[in-house]
Amino acid sequence: MRIYQSEDYQAMSRRAANIISAQVIYKPDCVLGLATGGTPVGTYRQLVEWYKKGDLSFAEVRSVNLDEYVGLSPHHEQSYRYFMQDNLFDHIDIKPENTHVLNGLAKNPEAECAAYNKLIQDLGGIDLQLLGMGHNGHIAFNEPGDDFGLETHLVTLTDRTIDANTRFFDNRDEVPRHALSMGIKNIMHARRILMVVSGEDKAEAVYNAFVGPVTTDVPASILQLHPDVTLVGDKAALSKLVEAGVPVCG
Numbered sequence: 001m002r003i004y005q006s007e008d009y010q011a012m013s014r015r016a017a018n019i020i021s022a023q024v025i026y027k028p029d030c031v032l033g034l035a036t037g038g039t040p041v042g043t044y045r046q047l048v049e050w051y052k053k054g055d056l057s058f059a060e061v062r063s064v065n066l067d068e069y070v071g072l073s074p075h076h077e078q079s080y081r082y083f084m085q086d087n088l089f090d091h092i093d094i095k096p097e098n099t100h101v102l103n104g105l106a107k108n109p110e111a112e113c114a115a116y117n118k119l120i121q122d123l124g125g126i127d128l129q130l131l132g133m134g135h136n137g138h139i140a141f142n143e144p145g146d147d148f149g150l151e152t153h154l155v156t157l158t159d160r161t162i163d164a165n166t167r168f169f170d171n172r173d174e175v176p177r178h179a180l181s182m183g184i185k186n187i188m189h190a191r192r193i194l195m196v197v198s199g200e201d202k203a204e205a206v207y208n209a210f211v212g213p214v215t216t217d218v219p220a221s222i223l224q225l226h227p228d229v230t231l232v233g234d235k236a237a238l239s240k241l242v243e244a245g246v247p248v249c250g
């Protein structure tokens with residue numbers, strides 16, 4: 001596992017975008033696993049900037065997103081499909097048919113999840129999976145206690161996640177209670193994993209995930225068992241790791 005410590009959010013975003021760029025340059029038709037949430041926004045902004053400068057092309061890239069809220073249409077401003085269009089897809093040359101986000105309006109969520117697992121397999125698996133992490137150590141919407149063996153599945157969000165995501169909605173009641181999410185098994189099958197973390201409020205989760213025991217209580221702790229993980233964080237988010245003496249690259 002490699003840990004890169006960046007001065008601040010902007011530097012962290014640039015570093016993460018560099019890693020994604022390298023993946024796209026080395027394998028132009030790679031499969032990128034993409035994430036939503038506040039943390040990767042700066043990474044996407046940087047990728048768009050480089051694309052606009054002509055440094056990068058996504059023309060052959062395929063993408064699969066981690067999760068989607070149940071009940072939100074792709075046009076809802078808080079849906080993850082909307083987020084991806086708004087933050088990345090609408091600004092680069094990725095082909096619309098090559099971008100994949102779970103359908104939160106699927107009549108049969110189980111069939112939607114099964115089809116998504118097959119899609120990932122048919123694409124040849126994920127080359128690089130970008131991840132953020134929740135305060136309770138969740139990755140995608142895999143909440144504490146969820147089975148590590150799950151593939152894409154229907155999730156009931158925890159109160160803590162609903163609280164954390166209320167900032168994106170008008171009020172707490174509007175936050176969906178369910179989501180469709182890739183499972184830990186899908187994530188662990190990605191060839192490479194890139195996690196981005198920012199802010200002091202994530203420091204404890206980062207510590208628990210990478211220094212604590214591997215346990216379903218902290219879903220991200222499973223990443224300790226993945227052979228190719230890169231963690232990119234700002235100083236604040238990595239502060240407890242550094243205090244504990246975990247070696248980090250500058």
Ligand SMILES: O=P(O)(O)OC[C@H]1O[C@](O)(CO)[C@@H](O)[C@@H]1O
Pocket residue numbers: 035036037038039040131132133134135138139140141161165
């Ligand atoms: O980057 P943020 O906004 O802190 O979110 C962290 C995590 O929470 C989620 O947004 C889901 O609640 C994930 O998609 C993300 O990895």
